[in-house]
Amino acid sequence: MLASVPGRPTFKRLPRAVREQQMLDAAVRVFSRRGFHEASMDEIADEAGISKPMVYAYLGSKDDLFRACVNREGTRLLESIVAVVADDLPADEQLWRGLRGFFGFVGAHRDGWAVLYRQARSGQPYDLATLRTRIVEVVAGMLRSAVESQSRQARDEDLTASAYALVGAAESIADWLADHPEADPDRSAARLMNFSWLGARQLLQGELWQPSSA
Amino acid sequence: MLASVPGRPTFKRLPRAVREQQMLDAAVRVFSRRGFHEASMDEIADEAGISKPMVYAYLGSKDDLFRACVNREGTRLLESIVAVVADDLPADEQLWRGLRGFFGFVGAHRDGWAVLYRQARSGQPYDLATLRTRIVEVVAGMLRSAVESQSRQARDEDLTASAYALVGAAESIADWLADHPEADPDRSAARLMNFSWLGARQLLQGELWQPSSA
DNA sequence: GAGTAACCTTACGCAGGAGTAGATATGCTG
DNA sequence: CAGCATATCTACTCCTGCGTAAGGTTACTC
Structure with a gap:
């Protein structure tokens, strides 16, 4: 032929x-x-x-293929976050770096993000549930060590809830970012940093967060 | 036969x-x-x-049926939020009521929530994109009026970003709630209230938010 | 208590798409 | 430049599940 x-x-x-x-x-x-x-x-x-x-x-199979996609993109995503967060930094700096890493990934791999966020969530929880849980745990761990460095106590569920909130907020903004190719990932990171670090109350009063390192 | x-x-x-x-x-x-x-x-x-x-x-058709589901559940959800938010209340009270309404719905209609959040997002954006956008707009409007009542200014994109963050955070916690039938919706609402209103900084310092009305 | 409109059913046609069988092309190795 | 492992293709099979045709059943109305 x-x-x-x-x-x-x-x-x-x-x-x-x-x-x-x-x-x-x-x-x-x-x-x-x-x-x-x-x-x-x-x-x-x-x-x-x-x-x-x-x-x-x-x-x-198609299923295997999809799993492979989720795995590859998920690993990349997790790397983007974990790689830049150093344990010995102050909490706000860690958060700031984590957010920049996260939004940097989304900006650079919009397709990958869409697969992870919009597709993988629907069907059977491939390895995505695991991935998301791991991210939440990273964030929760970050919060925990920040609390302990002030020699305070906090219920673990409260920390976990905050971590969920933070991750969800990031996902939501990332989703908006994925649909706006002209938008700047760092700007998104800054907006979320302001919201999540300062909270709505401070924000409504006009306060702003500034990175210590230029 | x-x-x-x-x-x-x-x-x-x-x-x-x-x-x-x-x-x-x-x-x-x-x-x-x-x-x-x-x-x-x-x-x-x-x-x-x-x-x-x-x-x-x-x-x-199957598509029509799905649309009908999304419509019904979406309308109910929106109602649960809008119904309890009164324009002339202080911002924190509005937020608190909105969150309680939202988590109340999720707690009472876990299936409906799952359809809206996990399923409808994947495929074509039925009317869900519209629904979500409307919720974001409600929240953004709330924030805007709160800012203006302090005769301040804020860029509209920043308000929208905060609204996205807030909605995303709520969705994330709601998702957790949907998988934990024993959990109390009001408690979830309170946790998110603390996080979103006070911000991580205050929260890590041990501050807590208290509803003014019991 | 017949007529009829609204309910409701069983049983099928048919398309789209996952997965495979079997044959062919390529380029590396001696 | 012959031999062989590997890469690649075309052309199917078959199943799942959407959507429908044609025909019973029920209860309301006069």
Whole structure:
């Protein structure tokens, strides 16, 4: 079939590792704009510039593929946050860095974010529940050590609740950010920093938070 | 077919309005636990104790049905918030009432909440985007009037961002609440009130917010 | 107590899309 | 430049689940 023009190969061969990443890139794009179910394996294969059986050969079923996407993007996201938060910094500085890392990721990987936030949440809780829980725990741990450094006490549930609130607020703003490509991630981070650190009361009184390090 | 036993009717007839509500109830339950795509019309019909063509006759296609669910639950949710917020109250009191209304709804309609939050967000933005936007606008309006009552100025984008943060934080805690049936909605509302009104800084210093009206 | 409109059912057509079988192309290695 | 492992394709099968056609059943009305 496929008239093989001599001199110009019918298709280009690439090593497995490379193709796998291309497929994942394509899958993330398609999942992000269609959602898990609306996305067809044909479309993903097409987007990757490859045929369907390749996807099955390398990455398994549609479910496996989706899991792989969530894993890759989730790991990247978590890295973006954890990498910049150092334990020995004051709480506001840690928070500020974490937020910048988070929004930086979202700004740079809008598709990945969409998959994690809009798609992965719906169906079975792939490994996303775990990921989100881990982020919440990181934040809660941050708050806890901040409280303890003032030799105070706080109920663990209250800290966890605050962590949930913080993560949810970040997700909400990130979602807005994902739909506004012209917006600046750092600006979003600053807005949320003001809100979450100062609280609505201070904010309504005109107070503003300023990063200590330029 | 179906040997009609005399004296015991083969099925019970009910007026359309009643059946429609039963169907919507069933659909919300099924959508909430399966997600839009995993939910089959057969299962919904079964859950409603009725056969499939009835669903099509009364509520149209699967898409229509889902829209109807989102509409009903969304309207109820919005009502729960708007109904209790009076314009002439101080900002913290308005916020407190809004939060209580919101968490009250979630606690009482966990399925409905799951449909709105986890399912409707994924696919095409039915009327949910509208709903969420409306809620954000209500909150933003609240903040704006609070600022103006202090004859101050604030950039509109900053207010909107705060509103997004607040809504996102509420959603996040609500989501946790939906998975913890034993938890008290009012307690969740109080926790978020503390976080969002006082901010992390005050909270870490041990400050607490108290409702003025018992 | 017949007529009729509104309910309600069983049983099917049909499309879309996941996953696979089997054949072919490519390029590295000696 | 022949041999072989690996990469790749085309062309199917088959199942799931949406939506519907055609025909019973019930209870209200006069």
